[in-house]
């Protein structure tokens with residue numbers, strides 16, 4: 001039995017980890033952290049937990065002091081994760097960091113977008129945790145940087161196409177829409193009901209912090225510098241995220257040829273589905289599952305390719321992907337605990 005801790009157990013991704021791990025046959029959650037609920041039981045914060053699923057909640061300081069478990073999930077805000085990761089790695093735990101603190105290889109890039117890094121030493125140990133692309137490295141890693149939700153849609157959608165000579169992938173246009181849980185559970189004016197309940201708007205234009213992460217990983221995939229033109233939007237749903245990406249063509253190709261290439265790339269993958277012609281990703285068809293749905297079309301009239309990609313931001317975009325990483329890191333079958341179908345309607 002793998003013994004795990006969840007730091008930030010009372011936030012959206014922490015709660016989603018508890019939901020997914022409660023159905024995992026080989027894992028036991030032995031503790032979690034929260035500032036508000038420290039000293040209480042997880043079932044005080046989440047009354048639907050059974051006695052068997054329950055565990056104690058402590059402060060980060062108390063939890064790190066006696067941590068002797070196998071693995072820790074850090075579902076903490078960026079800036080809070082780095083020092084915790086450093087301490088836990090020193091104590092011999094494997095760490096999966098859901099925050100951005102481990103994702104960027106270059107500390108100066110981190111500082112530009114996020115501010116001072118609290119433990120830059122961890123960056124050289126971190127493996128970027130998108131299993132469909134970095135599986136063999138994740139298996140050997142002690143610290144895995146779980147990807148951001150927008151980058152997951154973008155990287156899974158674009159990875160198979162980055163080196164096709166027919167396409168100009170140097171600067172894709174990325175137009176993304178996210179449900180409000182992507183902003184976390186903490187009360188904020190910008191995500192309160194009257195601000196987002198019936199509207200739909202772009203935000204973070206030109207400055208969203210997922211831009212450097214997408215560029216880092218697309219550059220790695222393409223073997224040359226890649227930039228993205230990224231505009232995220234907030235939509236009035238709790239979960240779900242769609243990215244629609246536009247790439248100009250250099251040479252003729254067809255939707256069926258590109259669909260075949262993407263299907264071939266993900267042939268052995270359990271969680272990535274390439275949709276048939278004329279079927280498009282829909283957040284209602286992936287909600288609660290670890291699936292990513294991808295569609296592609298060629299617009300012959302304008303000479304552009306359109307790639308569409310959808311995930312549940314809390315599952316494949318965060319906690320489900322983190323459990324997939326955990327399975328790889330501890331030598332379990334990668335899909336364990338993650339094969340549940342979407343919740344529909």
Ligand SMILES: NC(=O)c1ccc[n+]([C@@H]2O[C@H](COP(=O)([O-])OP(=O)(O)OC[C@H]3O[C@@H](n4cnc5c(N)ncnc54)[C@H](OP(=O)(O)O)[C@@H]3O)[C@@H](O)[C@H]2O)c1
Nearest residue numbers: 008010011012013034035036075077078099182184185318
């Ligand atoms: N939401 C998503 O869709 C998503 C997707 C991918 C990645 N992520 C990343 O995953 C991490 C967690 O996201 P989330 O949406 O779960 O956030 P969240 O809902 O705001 O939860 C954050 C958790 O951390 C604790 N916390 C908050 N501030 C803290 C602080 N200063 N020191 C220590 N603990 C603190 C909170 O509990 P207390 O306030 O009781 O301490 C809570 O348990 C973030 O880094 C986020 O960027 C989120």
